[in-house]
Amino acid sequence: MILSVAGVSKSFGRSLVLDDISLDVPQGSRTAIVGASGSGKSTLLRLVAGFERPDRGRILLGDRALATPSSSVPAHRRGIGYVAQDGALFPHLTVAANIAFGLPRGTGARAARVREVMQLATLDPALADRFPHELSGGQQQRVALARALAPRPGVILLDEPFSALDTGLRDQTRRAVIDALERSGTTAVLVTHDQDEALSFGHGIGVMVDGRLAQAGEPAAVFDAPATAEIAGFLGAAVLLPARASEGVAQCVLGRVRIRHDRSGGAAAGVAMLRPAQLRLDADAAERNAVVHAVRSVGAVAEVSLLAGSDEPAVVELTVPLHELGSLGPGSRVGLRIDGGVVLYPGPTAAVARAETVSGDAPQPVGA
Amino acid sequence: MLIPVGYVVATAIGLGWHELAPLVFRPRVGELLANTALLLVLGVPATIVLGVGGAWLVERTDLPARRFFAVLLVAPLAIPAFVSSYGWASAIPSINGLWGGVLVSTLAYSPLVYLPALATIRGLDPALEESARSLGLGPWAVFARVILPQLRLAILGGGLIVAMHLLAEYGAFAFIRFDTFTTAIVVAYQSTFAGSSAASLGVVLxxxxxxxxxxxxxARGRARYARVGTGSPHPPSLARLGRAAPATVVALACLxxxxxxxxxxxxxxxLGASDASAFAEIPAAAAQTALLAGGGALGAILVALPVAWLAARYPGRVSRALEAPYYLASSLPAIIVAxxxxxVTLRFVPAMYQTVVTVMAAYVVIFLPRALVPLRAGIAQVxxxxxxxxRSLGTSPLVARLRVTAPLLLPAVAAxxxxxxxxAANELTATLLLAPTGTRTLATQFWSAASAIDYPAAAPYAMLLVLSSIPAVALMFSHARGGRVR
Structure with missing residues (x-):
């Protein structure tokens, strides 16, 4: 059963929160919706869950219409699980009673199903008789997931379920949740503002910007070829360099580079985007095209900020293992090379990529 | 709910200015007005000083036996004001008039300021006081410049409740022969029934x-929506009373x-002087009190639930406008509600006149805020x-409320x-006016014996009224110490 959202719009008062959203989530897959706060991603989830009704558009699960402009299946008849940001565990019920909440009463299979989903969510069976306030944050979220999984819903929706957890616990809980979803084969939609979380969640990713679904696809493909420079910067550190383009090659301050995706519509000039991990620093290169501007050591690595090119130098930041840094320091001339191609966008753009944090007396960042 | 408000307006219009003016502008009303105003001007500040001072002493100073005094200061709440007045009047018959009224009512009502002040002070972050100390302020300056301003809402709210009680109290003042509007209305009612004299006094009241x-x-102004922090991250440092400690202990002990x-x-x-016959009617009176008070409580919860639900879930102008008449009607003295x-019953539904249902309806009107406030807080916390x-687990909205919200709301409903x-159990005026003939509650039985100066016969009822109040007072006290209703 495919979950499909078709042309859905939603306003609260005068503000348009969702603008013509269309998205398909295949059965058994995991899709993450990522966006800044206020981009409408939680509202999308609440529409699918049935807590709100769309103004326009349709939501279907298989061939069953969940919401159309004229009708809406109430939340409790949709068979769609929902895990809230804080877990929303019922404080007056034990862990076992919370998990059994959505299971039909009076059947002997309840206890067995509770044990089954607790195991699925890697919850210690000894926790069954505890109350929610006696659990850690990570345990609470895993109970919330187990509770949502117990009635075998067609789809599970997760609304920023890890954001309230601290860093170490977050990774561990995230892995446990993805594992449980994988083993149960449940279709899942996750909403998050964390790019890494979205990129690592599963099979699909959708990027929301200002109430629109700006791009959707497989995580690797979207990360590799973001539709706009803004999305590129939002999904991860990006280096943006002004470039002239001809015949699939971009000419920028770091030389000539292959254009692997042209998003500029064939323009002759634009902005080339690459990831800092593509940059190779070579102290002994024949052509030294950059000057070290500042070095900050952070544990085992060093964050190096360089001025690339001579006429209009661009600020480029990258991370280098400390042992590869050698004797490099401010003022050292080095060679900087780009591994793999770049993505070309129309430009110059006002978008400030995250790689271009400038400090001190450095010249203006490119494109600013 | 709007019947009492409508009654006052209709009375004022019905009598008309020409009939109302001579009834209102006469020496007797001037005398009552002076009495009532003096009672408010002397009594309200006195309760505020005792309530706020007491709360600060037990919460923020190194007063010896603080826990004992914390309980002692709330204890008068368990003694109905008319029982307290009976105790004093029967011990010292010469107590009367304004000073007697101020004495008795201040002692009886100071917990009404003490409790909100206590809750607020406990909710204050000690870091504020410590910052003030580090800026060079002494303990008294910290109290005056840091604590007192934050107590504004508690003082205003508590003071208003005390003022409303002073206006509404009948029994306590009747004992010591101190005339206020309420006692005068009861007297006028007893002599002329629901005549224009009682009605016009009611309009003024x-x-x-x-x-x-x-x-x-x-006076609240914008401070109405200010929220007090949820609790203390670490225990507060206590102001030292030093050499003032013994005198403070003696003063609190005297209080x-x-x-x-x-x-x-x-x-x-x-009680020691009362004979066996005084106890004979107690079971019947206790049963009737339980019936009337229980019915009133049930009714108040049923009426308060939808209003509290709207106020907590859909806060805004509409729900505030819906709430307002409830608070307005409930702030009218019981005598006016009665x-x-x-x-209204005599004119429109004579069958309802002096029935159990009417008494319960009066309790609902008079005591509704007591149900509304904890319910609203309870609903807001779910x-x-x-x-x-x-609902995402397959339960319909109604079942979700029954299985999830209702159990979580139970403590608030119980409170x-x-x-x-x-x-309702301690209510006297409305019960006297509205209850069916032959009704005997603990309060009315106490009243008929005590007002006939049969003190021994009244004592068992007084004792029962005090004992039955203790659980509810303990509940209020633990809420105040916990900072919020849970």
Whole structure:
């Protein structure tokens, strides 16, 4: 059963929160919706869950219409699980009673199903008789997931379920949740503002910007070829360099580079985007095209900020293992090379990529 | 709910200016007005000083035996004001008039300021006081410049409640022959029934209430929505009383003796003098009290639930406008509510006149805020996401409320019901006017014996009223110490 959202719009008062959203989530897959706060991603989830009704558009699960402009299946008849940001565990019920909440009463299979989903969510069976306030944050979220999984819903929706957890616990809980979803084969939609979380969640990713679904696809493909420079910067550190383009090659301050995706519509000039991990620093290169501007050591690595090119130098930041840094320091001339191609966008753009944090007396960042 | 308000307005219009003016502008009314105004001007500040001072002493100083005094200061709440007045009047018959009224009412009502002040002080972050100390302020300056301003809402709210009680109190003042509007209305009612004299006094009394409400709302200003922090991250550092400690302990002990020990000792003294016949009617009276108070509590919860639900879930102008008449009607003295229900039942539904249902309806009107406030807080504390979670698990909205919201709301319902029932059990004026002939509650039985100066016969009822109040007072005290209703 495919979950499909078709042309859905939603306003609260005068503000348009969702603008013509269309998205398909295949059965058994995991899709993450990522966006800044206020981009409408939680509202999308609440529409699918049935807590709100769309103004326009349709939501279907298989061939069953969940919401159309004229009708809406109430939340409790949709068979769609929902895990809230804080877990929303019922404080007056034990862990076992919370998990059994959505299971039909009076059947002997309840206890067995509770044990089954607790195991699925890697919850210690000894926790069954505890109350929610006696659990850690990570345990609470895993109970919330187990509770949502117990009635075998067609789809599970997760609304920023890890954001309230601290860093170490977050990774561990995230892995446990993805594992449980994988083993149960449940279709899942996750909403998050964390790019890494979205990129690592599963099979699909959708990027929301200002109430629109700006791009959707497989995580690797979207990360590799973001539709706009803004999305590129939002999904991860990006280096943006002004470039002239001809015949699939971009000419920028770091030389000539292959254009692997042209998003500029064939323009002759634009902005080339690459990831800092593509940059190779070579102290002994024949052509030294950059000057070290500042070095900050952070544990085992060093964050190096360089001025690339001579006429209009661009600020480029990258991370280098400390042992590869050698004797490099401010003022050292080095060679900087780009591994793999770049993505070309129309430009110059006002978008400030995250790689271009400038400090001190450095010249203006490119494109600013 | 709007019957009492409508009654006052209709009376004022019905009598007309030409008939109302001579009834209002006469020496007797001037005398009552002076008495009532003096009572407010002397009594309200006195309760504020005792309540706020007491709360600060037990919470933020190194007062010896602080826990004992914390309980002693709230204890008068368990003694109905008319029982306290009976204790004093039966011990020292010469107590009367204004000073007697101020003494008795201040002692009886200071917990009404003490409790909100205590809750607020406990909710204050000690870091504020410590910052002030580090800026060079002494303990008294910290109290005056840091604590007191944050107590504004507690003082205004508590002061308003005390003022409303002073306006509404009948029994306590009748004992010591101190005339206020309420006692005068009861006297007028007893002589001329629901005549224009009682009605016109009622109009003046209701106007006084309205003036107080408006004054309090004005003084609150924007501070109304300010929220106090949820709790103390670390225990506060306590101000040292030093050489003032012994005198403070003696003063608090004297206060406790006057407010609690004197009334109780006298109740016990008369109890020793009462014969077996005084106890004969107690079971019947207790049963009738339980029936009426329980019915009132149930009714108040049923009426309060939808209003509290709207206020907590859909806060805004509409829900505030819906709430307002409830608070307005409930701030009218019980005597006016009673007069209104007498008039309305006689004129429109004579079958309801002096029935159990009418008494319960009066309790609902008079004590509704006691149910509304904990219910609203309780509902606000049940996150909507819990109901959404239940719905996503396949339960319909109604079942979700029954299975999730209702059990979580139970403590708030119990607290509200207990507070309404306590108020109803101690209620005198409306019960006297509205109850079916032959009704005997603990309060009315006490009253008929005590007002006939048969002190020994009244004592068992006084004792029962005090004992039955203790659980509800303990509940209020633990809420105040916990900082919020849970």
């Amino acid at each position: 209701a106007t006084l209430c309205l003036v107080l409400l408006v004054m309090e709302a004005g 406790g003796i006057a407010s609690t020990v004197v009334p109780l000792v006298n109740v016990v003294r008369w 007069l209104a229900l007498v008039t 996150p909507e996401s819990l109901e959404e979670a239940a 509200g019901a207990a507070l309404v029932a306590l108020g």
